[in-house]
Amino acid sequence: MMLESEYVTIGQKKKIGEEAAALYFWTPLSKMPGDVKGVPIFSATHLTWLAIALLGCLLAVWLFRKQNGGRRVKILRLLAWILVLGCIFRIGFRIACGVFSPRWDLPLHLCDVMMFVEFYAVYSKKEFPRELVFALGMPGALAALITPGEIYYPFWNIYYLLFIMLHVLLFLIPVLMLADGFVPRVRRLPGCFAFLAVLAAVDAVVNRQLKSNYLFISEAAEGSILDVIQEMFGAWYLPAAVGMVLLIWGMLYGGVYLWRRWGRK
Template sequence: MGSEYFGLGYDGPPFTLFSAAHVWPLGAVALICVLVAVFTPRLGAPGREALRWGLALFSLANWLGWDLWQRANGVWSLAYSLPLHLCTFAVPLTALLLVTRSYRLYEVLYFWGFAGSTQAMLTPDLTTSGYNFPHFVYWIFWTSHGIILWAVVFAAAAWGYRPTVRSIVRVIVFTNLYLLIVALANWLTGGNYMFIARKPDFPSLIDFLGPWPWYIIPLQLIGVLAFAIVYLPYAIDDWRRAQRGAVPSH
């Protein structure tokens, strides 16, 4: 298969922000979220189970596909290829959520997905690698971020899951514990997972947040703000529930 589709040395036109190759998949991810939200409750139990397991298998296939692509092109390494960045770690967690129906995993993936994956899709690192439609890496990027959101929407539509204020606290604690594990992995491998060992090699928001390691503090504050923003629709619902004397059960 040629480099245009699968190889490392991509020689096609580079990916650019807000081009058709950027806007169309953004729309597709959003449309699938809407379709999952609308049609999941209308499916019978067999249909919901089929969708549940289909999404789980798709998550695993996406995760393995990215790993196999790196190995096939000779670029797999401990410092670069472990699933330790937030979104790459979220993909196998997505499969685990769908298999186990864990509400705690739902909480994590709700905030990581809507605060993290959406930001990644709005400013894709495809602009750095250059991989564009129809290259394999292009498809992996969009499906790996999309599947997190689709699974979260499915969990809400099929099982009635929703985050609460306590969810924000739990996810912040979990994320910081995860950061400690990632920091250890960076030290052992020489990697820069989650960009906490040093600034990324490409221009980013981190450039405006001060030197290492101090930029990690404002980066966390931005994360908390993002969590609060994506919780806002539920905060409004919480307020309305409180007015009626009803509160979320989770």
């Protein structure tokens, strides 16, 4: 027989859950209690915020296209500043919390690097940086949003929310560049591949020195698209990952070609 004090209503459970979520809002993963539930890939929470984010991007493109040239420039620059400052804040906050580790937290993953490249692309308006963010930043961000690596964080946590915000912006800015008239060119892809190869070489050296896993060269992130490739190809994981990049480029640039051809009719 339960005592009256042992009964917990649904409303009380909800309140307790909200208080627990608020309690761990600023908590890094290394200090998170083991019983705190994260957000699994393709869970209801993940699919809900992903759908909202993608619909928000569509709305942003629609509103962006209605602006004149001057306002478009200001919007892109504002988003670029939010993106790069968010990345810097994330690193600075980890330092302030005493949990920063060169093994895990240097901005050497593809998406981290592309955040700074996007900032440069927005301000320089040069074609090659814009090609980089279209060919590498945009698909990388979309892949991260579809299969996020921050699965052990609860939704209501600063690191998880920063992850969403930064990767949505990383995806959105190249899309807005396309809406502003940028035209991707296949002839720039060798340069994009060279950029990726140089980054991989740098990360390989860093990984060897720090025993880290930047660019997921040593091992794929759990639950990611690369994880599926690693399961399928085993020791041939890296060549298969390169093949996946080429396949994505084929779909991206094939789509651009068909869009431009359809647009002329």
